[in-house]
Amino acid sequence: MEWVYFGTSIAILVTMVLAVVRGLIGPTIFDRVLAVNMFGTKTVLFLAVISFLSGRPDFLDLALAYALINFIGVLAVLLFFQSRGVRRDAEAEREADK
Amino acid sequence: MAVLGLYNYFIFAVLLMIGLYCILARTNIIKSLIGLTIFQGAVFLLYISTDKIDGGTAPIIQEGVENQIFANPLPQVLILTAIVVGISTTALALAVTVRIKEAYGTIEEDKIQEMDREL
Amino acid sequence: MITIVFSLFLLTMLVIVAVGILRTDNLFTAVMLSGIFSLIMAANFFILDAADVALTEAVIGAGISTVLFLGALALTAEYDRSPPVGTWVPLLTSSALGGVIIFATLQAPRLGDPNAVVHKHVAPWYLDRTPELIDVPNVVTAVLASFRGYDTLGEVFVVFIACIGVMSLLGRVRPRRDSIEEDEFDKRTDNLRHHLIPRVVGKMLVPFIVLFGLYVQFHGDFGPGGGFQAGALIAAGVILYSLLEGGPRGRELVPEWFSSLLVALGAFTYTCVGVVSMAMGGRFLDYSVLSHDPVHGQHMGILIIEAGVGMTVTGVMITIFHAFSRRGIR
Amino acid sequence: MTLYDQLPALVVVVLLFTAPITYMLRLHGFPWFSAMAAVVTSFVVACSLAATTIGGETIIYEMGGWPAPYGIVLHIDALSALMAMLITGASSAALIFGAKSLADEVGEETAPAFFAAWLLCTAGLVGMVITGDAFNIFVFMEISSLSTYVLISAGPDRRALISTYRYIVMGTVGATFYLIGVGFLYMVTGTLNTADLAERVGQVEDIRLVLVAAGFVSVGLAIKAAVFPLHSWMPNAYTFAPNAVTVFIAAASTKVSLYVLMRVDYAIFQNSIANHDIQLTFFLVPLGVLALFAGSMLAIYEKNLKRLLAYSSVAQIGYIALGISMTSVAGLTGAIVHMFNHGLIKGGMFMAVACLALRYRTVNVANLAGAGKAMPWTMAAFVVGGLGLIGVPLTPGFISKWYLVLAALDEGWLGALLVAIILISSLLAVIYVWKAIEVAYFGEPRSNAVPVTEEAPLVMLIPTWIVVLAGIWIALDTSVTVGLASIAAKTLLGVEL
């Protein structure tokens, strides 16, 4: 059973690396947000598998807290995007009617 | 194999260098603040890498499990405090940054210095 | 063996992300990458057997700090336009600093070697005597709340000052400048109401998040958790609500006066526990005098101060978020 | 446990207890009053602590009832009692003085937050001074720095914000350096209690980490104490902060970091690392000498009176650094006495400047012409303070310079050089003090300047003169300050009393 956990966690870790790479090179901003979101979910899974691997399964609260924080992070990004777009148009309106 | 044991300290040194460089080289205020969080994050890594013990687990005593080896709880307590100190300083610095943006109209330190010099 | 492989992986990723943060010009990208930085740091702490710190770093580092940075970014520019100032001096100083550290830590105790001095002097006392003196499974909470309770008291007041600082800086709502009047503007910008699905799912989750926060608060003695993490989690729930419903509605849910009262009350409770233990003949913050049986007194003391810490951190995070969001888009 | 035994904890707990109350109750005028009450109580407790420690004994108070290396321990000896007295005294004087000037600078709405931050700044500084635990020093250092940032950012001018930002970045880097130093010390000794550290650091076989830890701790504290090359945050922070805040932080906050440097260096590193005193001298003497000259030069060419005094503080900190670097009883006594005296002198001078600022609405030296005639009492206080800076006999400055010169004399040829440097920098001090006095007394007020006629209000003049007279009194009867200082120096160096 040991090596099953180990194999899965390696797979998850490689995906995390891929997500980080996409986060770094992602041309558009949304790629980076996608990378963060994906990274967050992968960390949740990574923690769940590792807590089983290290024999302390009662540390799953961490994984749940991660999932929750990840969701709030993505929504905060969306609100930031929306307010930025509208603010730019507000300034554009001001620019136009000046 | 010995070098692997020192890997944590090496990464600590590299992160400190990146953090300090980011604070000193970048004039944008928010970029410097992110550099400051990296700088403080590196110190957390130093403390926590001292608490690891081979074969040990988190210092939460489970009933019925005999002679477990536990990691050292003291650095974890110190770092719990340091993390919250870090976020308090960042929050205060961000509030000051917002006020600077409203007062000066920019958050680039060199532009602010020019505006002050004219005064 | 496992920790070496994973920490190798994660630490290298940490450095790559840090370099990514340094090199990117777009501040928004830097904030997103600093979110990833905190998550990797928290995963690393978990592998180094520091469950409590991993939870705190995740909730505060990845959660609250990203939201605060985004709030600040919304009010300021998001482009780091200036070219790096003369790169020689910073490069020199930071590499000197790194060189000194690498030189110093060559002789430092290896990661995890059992006969390091650190595991010999003060730590074993905590691990042996906690079941007998305080009888709390989570030794970290015992050390945090009771053995080094004075540190945590200082800690609560650091958070208290952060709240005071942000309130005095961003407290007064600024007069409006441009033509669009306020509520119409806020209606459009300040919330995700017209995103139907996130709004429904988000509002459904808010009570469970707050419930999970309370679970972490009172579960602090038995598993990873405690006042700081619980406060940040509950605040995250309220922040989620005001993200979805917009600032004004969020401020109706948790009004300003209530959250700043919560802050002052939490710090006050913590100090009162200390003063009461002085009044009952013990030293400052000595919980064993609080009730007839010392161990029971320790339990009571730890419970009350964890509640005080939870109240303060919840109040602070909510007040700071509202101060940023109320500053709004002027 | 009688109240008398609880005093060591009470000096901090009173302040921490009142801060949330000040913030919660939003009655008119209540915040200033509750802050005042708490600080004066704390001052009284600090004086009684000084009375018990003047006999040379140190008080150990175990927080939470846990024994020394496991719990946190308060360690109060003559030096910490003296510093606690200085901090709480400066804070209460600045509060009494600042009642009126703060009323208009800090609106009614932010008054509770401001005075709660003031209380916590005092609590942070006092907490740093009395604690015996290395990490606890970091926590209280953060409390005092964060509240200082809040106090400075309350300044009316927009430049207060940018100087607060710079102070935040430098202060946090300094505190993190200190944290790294403590982290290395913990790695090699396993403990955080200063007394325990002192014993165990000696037994460490590989001193490379201990040396680097000493380096990090010293550099971190040098940033917080604005020692010369790392002082760039201080002048702007003092200039743009509200006047009453400048009075308080000028008198107390940098001295505390120097106190921590002294205690950490002498208590922990002195008896454990071989020839550490030479390393300390090699580190501090050049910095001190540079601070003396650069500080005085910058002060001479400075137009803004507050920044002039801030640069002169940089110079005076150079004196204290010189005193610390001379590892002899006389040298340390000189340094400790100068910390106390400089706190008094600089506090008095900044109060006088605040009175001028209230009437003239500006602190620019050029348009303070004719202040000598218009505000005789304020300018008289400023002149006495200026003489103190120079070190004229009968002023506190003279006492500390006397001990520094005494210590320097028995250092051989290096000492003679130091004596020359001290005399030269006193001459430089004459130049920049005279520059202000000459404009005030002999300058013609410009025609378009609004004529200022009446003196500063009594509520501001009385505290100024109390502080100035206290300075004169301790210059004459040196039993209290020099007594405490010499005992402290002996305990630090391990010489029997």
Next chain:
Amino acid sequence: MDLLLDIASAILLLTGGFFVFVGGFGVMRMPEFFTRMHAASLTDTGGAALILLGLMLQGGLTLVPFKLAAIFLFLFLTSPTASYALANAALLSGVSTACRNETGAPLPENEVDSADSKPASKSVAKTSASRTSGRKTTAKQAAEQAAPKAAARKASKKAAKKPAGKAAKKPARKAAKKAAGKPAGKKS
């Protein structure tokens, strides 16, 4: 009995791991944002479900399977929502959905780096401008492909002219209709 459980959870875990890896691989290889989004979110939920189910089997009858169920439920609710919200925001902000132009060569995606916050200096005729800017950015994109990546990021930052996020200004319903119209415009 527990051998059976072990085999079952081993299978579940390994397929879950494989799904997750495919998701990561997809995010790297997919040419354009929305296909990447598709790859990531689909395998996100699928991979997570398999792995958590596999772990539940191992948990036995303690509290652990319930915690895993809570995590699974939470992930199952939030990650599709997050993906939807992200896709919606991306669409409204004008990320092009085109990934092939007429000649069949993969079209480098539209550079919607968050342009500097300068007010969009475009004239009132927004749609025509966005078409021209679209073409201009595509041409620039082609140049950018040739230049090494670091230089590309510098070039894209300076030259990036964001097609005005005008759609966000109008209420969502009209925007969705208009957005559907706009990408067609860009393809011509």
